Amino acid sequence: MGEPQSPLEIVPSFRLIGQNLGGSLLLNGVAPFVAYQVLSARGVPVVRALALTSVFPIAGLLVGFARSRRADAIGVISLVLIAVGIAGSMNFGPRFYLVRVSFGTSAFGLLCLASLLYRRPLMFYLGRQVSTGNEPTRAAYYDALWQRPRFRQVQRVVTATWGIGYTLEAGVRLLVAVTLPIGVVLLVEPIIGYVVLGLLMLWTIRYTRGAALEASRPGLSSTPAN
Amino acid sequence: MADRHPRVLIPVTRARTAAGLLEVAAGILRRENGSGLLLGVVELPQGRPIAQSVTIARRYRSLLQRITELETQVEARYGVQVRVAGSLSQGVREAAFENQADLILLAWPGLGTSRPSDRNIEDLVADPPADLLLVRQDPSGGGIRTSDGVLVPVRGGPSARLALRAAAALAGSRRVQVTALHVHDPRHSVDKQQRESRDFRQMLREVSRRRIQPVEVVAANPSQAITDAGRHHGVTVLGAYADASRSSVLVGSRLAKTVQALPGTVIVAKSSKAVPPIFVDEPMPPIMASGADVSTVVDKWFAENTFHSREFRDVGRLVGLKRRHGLTISLGLPTLNEEATIGDVISTLKGDLMDRTPLLDEIVVIDSASTDRTVEIARSLGVPVVQHSEVLPGHGSFKGKGEALWKSLHVLKGDIVVWCDTDISNIHPQFVYGTVGPLLADSRISYVKGFYRRPLNFGGELHATGGGRVTELAARPLINLFYPVLSGLVQPLSGEYAGRRELLERLPFFTGYGVETGHLIDIVENFGLNCIAQTDLGMRIHRNHGLLDLSKMAFAIMQVAIKRLGDRHRIHLLEEINRSMKLVHYHNDRFFLEVREIGDWERPPMGAIPEYLFSRAPIKLAN
Numbered sequence: 052m053g054e055p056q057s058p059l060e061i062v063p064s065f066r067l068i069g070q071n072l073g074g075s076l077l078l079n080g081v082a083p084f085v086a087y088q089v090l091s092a093r094g095v096p097v098v099r100a101l102a103l104t105s106v107f108p109i110a111g112l113l114v115g116f117a118r119s120r121r122a123d124a125i126g127v128i129s130l131v132l133i134a135v136g137i138a139g140s141m142n143f144g145p146r147f148y149l150v151r152v153s154f155g156t157s158a159f160g161l162l163c164l165a166s167l168l169y170r171r172p173l174m175f176y177l178g179r180q181v182s183t184g185n186e187p188t189r190a191a192y193y194d195a196l197w198q199r200p201r202f203r204q205v206q207r208v209v210t211a212t213w214g215i216g217y218t219l220e221a222g223v224r225l226l227v228a229v230t231l232p233i234g235v236v237l238l239v240e241p242i243i244g245y246v247v248l249g250l251l252m253l254w255t256i257r258y259t260r261g262a263a264l265e266a267s268r269p270g271l272s273s274t275p276a277n
Numbered sequence: 278m279a280d281r282h283p284r285v286l287i288p289v290t291r292a293r294t295a296a297g298l299l300e301v302a303a304g305i306l307r308r309e310n311g312s313g314l315l316l317g318v319v320e321l322p323q324g325r326p327i328a329q330s331v332t333i334a335r336r337y338r339s340l341l342q343r344i345t346e347l348e349t350q351v352e353a354r355y356g357v358q359v360r361v362a363g364s365l366s367q368g369v370r371e372a373a374f375e376n377q378a379d380l381i382l383l384a385w386p387g388l389g390t391s392r393p394s395d396r397n398i399e400d401l402v403a404d405p406p407a408d409l410l411l412v413r414q415d416p417s418g419g420g421i422r423t424s425d426g427v428l429v430p431v432r433g434g435p436s437a438r439l440a441l442r443a444a445a446a447l448a449g450s451r452r453v454q455v456t457a458l459h460v461h462d463p464r465h466s467v468d469k470q471q472r473e474s475r476d477f478r479q480m481l482r483e484v485s486r487r488r489i490q491p492v493e494v495v496a497a498n499p500s501q502a503i504t505d506a507g508r509h510h511g512v513t514v515l516g517a518y519a520d521a522s523r524s525s526v527l528v529g530s531r532l533a534k535t536v537q538a539l540p541g542t543v544i545v546a547k548s549s550k551a552v553p554p555i556f557v558d559e560p561m562p563p564i565m566a567s568g569a570d571v572s573t574v575v576d577k578w579f580a581e582n583t584f585h586s587r588e589f590r591d592v593g594r595l596v597g598l599k600r601r602h603g604l605t606i607s608l609g610l611p612t613l614n615e616e617a618t619i620g621d622v623i624s625t626l627k628g629d630l631m632d633r634t635p636l637l638d639e640i641v642v643i644d645s646a647s648t649d650r651t652v653e654i655a656r657s658l659g660v661p662v663v664q665h666s667e668v669l670p671g672h673g674s675f676k677g678k679g680e681a682l683w684k685s686l687h688v689l690k691g692d693i694v695v696w697c698d699t700d701i702s703n704i705h706p707q708f709v710y711g712t713v714g715p716l717l718a719d720s721r722i723s724y725v726k727g728f729y730r731r732p733l734n735f736g737g738e739l740h741a742t743g744g745g746r747v748t749e750l751a752a753r754p755l756i757n758l759f760y761p762v763l764s765g766l767v768q769p770l771s772g773e774y775a776g777r778r779e780l781l782e783r784l785p786f787f788t789g790y791g792v793e794t795g796h797l798i799d800i801v802e803n804f805g806l807n808c809i810a811q812t813d814l815g816m817r818i819h820r821n822h823g824l825l826d827l828s829k830m831a832f833a834i835m836q837v838a839i840k841r842l843g844d845r846h847r848i849h850l851l852e853e854i855n856r857s858m859k860l861v862h863y864h865n866d867r868f869f870l871e872v873r874e875i876g877d878w879e880r881p882p883m884g885a886i887p888e889y890l891f892s893r894a895p896i897k898l899a900n
Contacts, residue, residue, distance in 0.1 A: 091590060148347055149292035149340070229293045232365075233340070234319035236292070237333045 055192050058202070058263040061182035063256055071184030072125065075111070079129035082107040097140040105133045119185050124176035131162055149233070153224035156244070160217030163210050171197070172210035178259075205262045209255055220247045283311040286378035286407070288369050289341060290318055294384030297414035299344070300421050301447065301544065302382050306354070308446035314376055315341040317359035318368035319580070330580045334359045339588060342718075346594070354601055358719055361580040366401040373406040375721050375807065381405065385413035385536065385545065402517075405549050408439050413536055413543040415511075421542045422511030423447065426454040429489075429514045430503040431477060435548035436516035438484055443546055444514040445485040456490045457481055458506050460499040470495075500535045507539040517547040571761045574806065579765040582715075582722070582810040586707035589714025589812075592634045598717040605638040606713060607691030610660075611681045611772075612642055615699040616649040618820075622704045623658045626697070629706040636710060637695075643685040645676070663688050669888055675878050678772075679792030683880045686781055687889050693717075694781055698772030703818045711812040712775040723780040723808040724800055726766060727773030729817040745770075751831035752794060755838040762806050763797050770794070770834070773814060780804065782884035790830040791837030791877040798841045825860055832858045833877045840879075 055061050083104035090100035108129040115123040135158040139151040166173035175197070183189035196202045224243060228236050287302050289295045306313050317337040319330045337359045345355035358376070362368030373381060386398055402409065415422065427448040431437045441457065448455045459477045461470045474493055481489045496502035507513045517532055536543050589595055599606060608626065612619055623640070630636045642655040642662040655662045666674040668684040682696060693716055697708050712725045731745045748770050756763045763769060770793050780800070787795040800809055822830075843849055857876070862869040883889050 148344060149295055229291075232290050232320065233292060233295075233317060233337060234290070234330075234333060237336050237340070 055189055057267045058196060059260070059267050061189065061193055061196075062260045062263045063178060063181045064260075065256075068181055071181055075123055075125040075180065078111045079108045079123070079125045083129065083133065098137055101133055101137045101140065105130060108133070115185065119187065119190070121179070121185050121190065122176065123185070124173065124180050128159065128162070128177075131158060150225055150228040153221040153228065156217050156224065157221030160214050160219075160221060163214030163217065167207060167210055167214070172207050174210035174213060175206045178206065178209070199266070201262065201266060205259060209258065212254070213251055216247060216251050220244075283309050283379040284377060285311050285313045286316055286369070286373055286376065286381045287313055288316040288318060288365065288372075288381070288383060289344070290365060291384060294412070294414060295344070296420070297542070298382050298384055298412050301410065301412050301542075304421075304447040304450040305380070305382075305443060308450040311379075312354040312356065314356045314358055314372070314378070315345060316369065316372050317341050317357075318365050318372075319359065319361045320364055320368070321361055322363065330361050331583050334361060334580050335583075335585060335588065338584075342588070356719060358721075359581060361577050366398050369398075369401055370406050378407045380408045380410065382410050382412060385411045385543070402547060405547055408549050409547045410439075410443055411545040411547070413545070415540075415542045417540070421447075423451045423453045425509060425511050426456055427512045427514060428456050428458060428506055428510035429516075430458045430460065430499075430506070431480070432459075432499075432516065433476070433480070434516065435550040436546050438480065438516075439548045440514045440516035440544075440546035441481065441484040441489065443544060444512075445487055445489065447512065447514075447544075449487060454490055455485075455487070456492055456506075456510070458503065459491070459493045460502045461493060461495040462499075463495050463497055500531060500538070503535055504538045507541065507543075511541045512544065513539050513541065514544045514546060517545050571764075575762060575765040578762075578806050578809075582807070583765075583813070584711075584715050584725075584810060585813040586711030586714070586815065589710050589718070590707065592630065592636050592706070592710055595710060595714060595717050596634055596636050599636065602717070602720075604693055604717070605691040606636060606693045606695065607689035608637050608640045608695045608697065608709060609682065609685040609689050610640065610642045610655075610697060610699050611645070611678055611685070612647055612651050612655070612699045613645045613678075614647045614649045614651060616647075616651050616654060618702055618704070619651050619699050620654045620658065622697070622699050622701060623655060623660050625704045626706060626709055627658065627660065630709055636713065638691055639689065641685065641688055642699075643681045643688065645678070645681050669886065671888070672886070675788040677789035677792075677877070679786050679790070679795070679877065680788040680880065682792055683786035683788070683883065686778075686786075686883045687886070687892070692778050693775060694778060695775040696772065698819065700820045701817055702820075703816065705815070708773050708814055708817070709775075711814045712773055715810040715812060716775055716777060719810070721808060722810045723804065724776040724796070724810070725774060726768065726797075726809065726811045727771045727814045728767035728811050729771065729773075729814040731768075731817055731819075747827050747830045747834065751834050752838075755794075755835060756797075759838060759842050760798055760801065762801055766797065766809075766811055767813075768811075769797055770830075780808070782889070783882045785882055786880040787833075787837050787877040788880060789877040790833035794834045794837045795841070795877075795879070798838070802841075802845070825862075828860065829858065829873065836877055 061067075086104045086107065087100050090103060091097065095103070108123075108126040112123055112126040112130075115121065115126065132155060135155050139148075139154055163173050179185070179190060179193045183193050197206075220243060224240060227239055227243070231239065283305075285302055285306060287298055289298065302313050305311065317334070317340075319333055319337060321330060338357055341357040341359070345357060358372060360368040360372055362371060369381065369383075372378070381401075383398065383401070402411065427444045429437075429440050429444040431441065441455075444455050457477070459473065461473065465473075477493070478491055481491055492506070494502055494506075503513070503515075515532065515535065532545065536545060608630075610619075610622065615622075619642075623642075626637070627640055631640060640660050642652075642660055643665050644652055644655075644662055645665055652662050663685075665681040665684040668687055674680065685696070686694060693713060695709055695713055701708065708727065712727050715722045715725045745768065748768060752769050753764075756766075756769060772793070774793070774796075783803075784796055784799050786792055797809070857872050857874045860871045860873055862871055
């Protein structure tokens with residue numbers, strides 16, 4: 052893959068997610084998960100097992116940073132989720148334990164919303180990883196797009212949507228957990244998770260593609276002004 | 278509430294009310310030294326396939342398990358059980374019956390609102406299967422405030438005694454005062470008031486050794502008096518008085534209004550004896566789903582009693598459970614020329630489950646005259662080896678795996694006996710803790726069968742499906758034809774299973790390959806399906822037998838099934854049936870007929886063998 056010619060080439064798609072995120076998801080998602088399973092099968096207490104799995108994202112972050120000077124967004128998210136997992140496994144009594152699932156997803160939502168206060172929102176970094184796989188020329192092109200006001204706006208809208216989406220999701224989970232019988236909650240909760248994730252991904256792909264199409268229409272500059 | 282060590286059933290069905298229930302449970306369990314059972318009920322309306330709720334039941338179980346681990350504030354003995362039932366009340370009734378619960382702790386429904394699902398516990402409250410405490414959490418949030426003592430308004434009757442006992446237990450565990458309040462009716466004569474007062478004080482003395490502070494007031498409106506007194510107490514325990522009509526206790530009644538008006542935590546006690554006799558004539562709600570078709574029974578069993586070895590991978594917790602119940606566990610490893618795998622099997626199981634964590638108290642190899650290095654390898658790893666022919670010599674010796682297992686019951690000393698086949702090449706401790714786990718976790722289960730996916734080693738390639746040919750071609754058709762209640766067992770012939778000695782010593786053993794089939798049929802016919810559970814043990818790779826061996830196995834299994842079928846109808850089917858089997862060989866362009874005696878003999882229950890009874894009586898394996 053050479054330097055992209057148009058923003059359209061870096062619009063996230065399921066193909067790009069598989070292509071560019073595979074390795075990172077393996078390191079930051081699958082590896083900690085497998086490690087956790089192995090450790091807890093060996094009788095390691097939950098909190099310690101979770102803490103040990105953070106080795107993978109930390110290593111990934113260090114190596115990635117040394118190589119490309121760019122933080123692996125998935126690694127950061129993985130670390131935050133592990134931290135939330137540790138907090139959720141601590142003994143705050145059954146009152147907390149029964150509704151703890153919603154804390155994990157609200158953490159991600161709040162992370163998105165909090166990143167809006169900074170110069171670049173979380174989805175900018177996540178999007179860069181999805182679209183360019185942190186490959187230097189593509190990543191440089193992606194970074195340069197930040198100069199465009201429309202691009203900045205799109206990134207902020209996407210981040211805000213995921214942030215609000217996941218905060219609302221956590222609210223719905225909490226409501227479901229408190230009002231419905233546990234037998235029903237256990238049935239409904241995974242469905243909520245998949246539905247929200249699926250909807251947000253679909254929306255993001257359509258929205259960013261629309262924005263990119265708009266940007267690459269004749270009459271508008273298709274090269275980044277840098 | 279029974280006099281000693283009550284068994285308390287705690288249905289944990291809603292996240293919002295769970296913590297409050299557990300707090301009350303902790304207090305009562307600590308004071309009365311009882312055992313608690315956290316119950317999960319997956320409500321499933323009739324007609325929906327039950328087997329789909331296996332995953333939900335499993336996750337529910339892990340959730341409740343986790344809660345018992347969080348409840349570290351008491352040395353409470355919590356068990357966990359999840360049931361699938363048409364309604365919450367049905368599930369609670371079944372669990373109360375099966376576990377012989379003395380006391381049920383339920384959340385006061387609704388918290389002011391009335392939901393349809395809450396209405397179905399009405400009938401539970403109207404006619405409780407055991408003493409019942411309904412817990413209404415402090416509406417202001419937070420936990421139980423016992424600092425200002427516990428109030429018990431007393432009117433009399435069995436529920437009043439229950440209320441006093443519950444209040445005394447709760448207050449005792451927190452070292453606070455119990456105040457009993459009696460409200461006199463001003464319209465009553467002084468004489469009657471005095472008599473009531475005497476009875477009231479007498480009751481307090483009978484109920485609790487601890488001093489209960491009696492308070493008597495005269496008020497025209499008792500509800501108002503109770504509410505006024507309740508304002509000065511964090512917890513009020515009310516006895517539900519027998520209502521002549523079977524109208525709702527929970528909504529609209531005077532009691533419900535009082536509960537609503539009271540601040541703090543309110544517990545409504547209803548004794549199972551408080552039901553007026555008028556209800557006896559009414560048809561009791563069915564305890565078991567009577568008349569339900571076999572398919573529903575099997576589906577329900579499958580959802581409730583199918584575990585996964587993952588649920589028990591915290592072996593340290595299992596060791597804790599084992600010690601708490603004061604049990605010992607023995608592993609028997611039947612062998613016949615297993616030199617290729619026995620070393621790995623022993624070192625894995627002994628290293629992980631005996632040396633590192635003391636789940637197993639003994640491991641014994643029961644050998645059937647192996648001619649290879651099996652015995653040598655086992656001894657070199659420090660495991661005693663017993664030749665089954667040398668055990669109970671006065672009773673003779675038959676060939677076969679069942680005979681080895683039967684004899685091993687005499688050799689092994691544990692209260693729980695686990696058997697694990699030794700031809701497994703991917704041995705993992707889960708093959709043992711997976712079958713022991715349900716026995717330790719759930720007292721109503723007495724026999725646990727392992728099941729797994731069996732890859733078929735075919736021409737050096739592993740095929741993920743296939744395998745279990747005898748199961749699919751002989752055992753399963755037979756079971757479905759004649760013993761359909763057993764049709765939910767995934768691997769009825771698996772060699773990994775565990776049982777409580779009380780059950781195993783009451784079972785006859787067939788001496789050959791029919792032993793597992795015989796066990797299942799005898800257990801289900803004599804002890805019921807619900808004491809059997811099964812555990813998913815993941816993937817199991819083992820030596821595959823040749824077709825002729827499988828044919829012999831199938832023969833033995835059919836023999837056992839048919840024998841038991843005859844026993845059921847009191848006819849001797851097997852006398853007309855060949856005990857020998859002609860095996861057809863093909864060699865050098867010619868067919869040969871080989872006649873093999875494959876009669877599975879039936880050993881009597883071990884509990885009927887004098888030597889066994891004699892040896893069991895004085896010896897108790899040290900933990």
